[in-house]
Amino acid sequence: MSSTDFSQIKRIVLKVGSSLLADPVHGINMQMVQRLAADIQNLQSRGIEVCLVSSGAVALGRVQLGWVGKKLSVHEKQAAAAVGQPMLMHAYKQAFSELGVVVAQMLLTKDDLRHQRRYLNASNTSHTLFKANVVPIVNENDTVVVEEIKFGDNDSLGALVSTVVKADLMVMMTDVDGLFDANPVANKDAKRISEVVKLNAEVFAMAGDVGSSFGTGGMLSKLHAANIAIHSGVTAAVINGSKPGTLMQLLAGEDVGTIFRCGEDRHSLHEHAISNLLHVAGQLQVGEQALTSLVNDKRLEPQYLESLQGDFDKGDCLEIWSGKQLVAKGLSNYSKTELEKLVGCLPSEIEARLGYVDFHSVILPENLVVMGQ
Structure with a gap:
């Protein structure tokens, strides 16, 4: 593919952050969920398979339990995830069913991907769902995982899922326009980086590490996720999902967000496991x-x-x-x-x-x- 040619894309992992899905008053941003459903249904009609990696369970649980703004313990985060996950899936099922699209829930932990049999089970299940025109919706199984909630984020999960389902492209949708050469909030002259050919220390230094009030992952976590993806042969992109039409503009080759290109230094499955899973x-x-x-x-x-x-x-x-x-x-x-x-x-x-x-x-x-x- 050239720098703007995504015409050969057949399978996409779309990662959506909590900042786009959670609403501090209503719990979930149904307008965003409906827009996601419409975009994915559009892609399916063009023969493109989509796996949706969705944050939001903990954030939705916070709202439902009245814990917005409260610093939560690990067990409270697990409880919030237990409350929020069915709310999240109900919202997706409602939005997709109106368009005649079936969705399936897949809850994973990094430990699932460390074990070969469970890794293969996840891969085989996702491919079976794709053949049945079902949209897999993946989230981390936050109710049973301690380390991932405390230190992790769903950006890296999205990258690892990209390798499991053998995606061509991973798109991380967030509430900023992409990677900038400086903090755009603090510096009005900051310029968006359209394309990154080599993810090196200089690029990482541009990121800072500021997340939203709901999400756990800022731009730095997205660069780490992009690094996992491109070393596994999956092109990555960060776009502003709060702006309608951005995903379709990206796939049409328009200059939106930031694209991270795969280089020649790709990891074998053994190297991938050492670097990201074990x-x-x-x-x-x-x-x-x-x-x-x-x-x-x-x-x-x-x-x-x-x-x-x-x-x-x-x-x-x-x-x-x-x-x-x-x-x-x-x-x-x-x-x-x-x-x-x-x-x-x-x-x-x-x-x-x-x-x-x-x-x-x-x-x-x-x-x-x-x-x-």
Whole structure:
């Protein structure tokens, strides 16, 4: 595809944020829900399959329970999600049924995508629904998940779902016009970025991290989600969903929002799992001298280790940090107990320290993913 040609798109994941769906008075913005239904029905009529990833359950529950503006505990957020999720699906079912479109609810957690069988089940179910002309509506199963509610957002869920359903395009609808080179609220001269070819540190620095009063994800979370998508071969876009017609304008090739292009540095399924899905069991702190070896050779030898955290075993996924910068993720060749004995150790000294040698490196190159590559 060229920079404006979406004519070959066959499957879209459309992620809609709480800021568009929640209404502080009525609970849900039915006008927005009806507009989404009309757009998706239009796309279906053109042969384009759509999976809708919808935030809003916690926000709607807040309104129903009278908790708007209140700082909620994790359990209160779970309770709000339990109240809000059926309200959300009822609104979608009502809007779509008026257009003759059937919808289905899919509640997922990141843990579902970490396990191969459950991952395949989710993929097979979505493809069966597409064949039946049903619109899958996905949300995180917030009532049973602690970590995702406390730290996560549905932007990354949308990106991961894009890989599950093998989408061509992921569109994140929010209440801003896209990515700007400065904060448009504070700087009237801020310019919208139409297209990002390489998502690097400079682009991430443009984002800030300001979300709406209802949502948990600001522009920074959308860049992280776009990064997951494009490394998996899925083009990503951020558009202003509060403006009617923006989605159709994007697909028609008009200059709206921000498009994130896939590069050549795409991840394999194994790398995707390490980077985005596997539970992180610990962290390794390395010196600056390790960066060249990590980036150029994808090698991490024990002499570069400075400290380690967490309780991990051989084969667990670890983060590698240099100062405050996350440099890489990978699967450890050694347990924490073993690595504690190898801090600062040369490969030739491993046997003397442990009494045996399994590997001469902390992580094998094929099990290492350098961030930003």
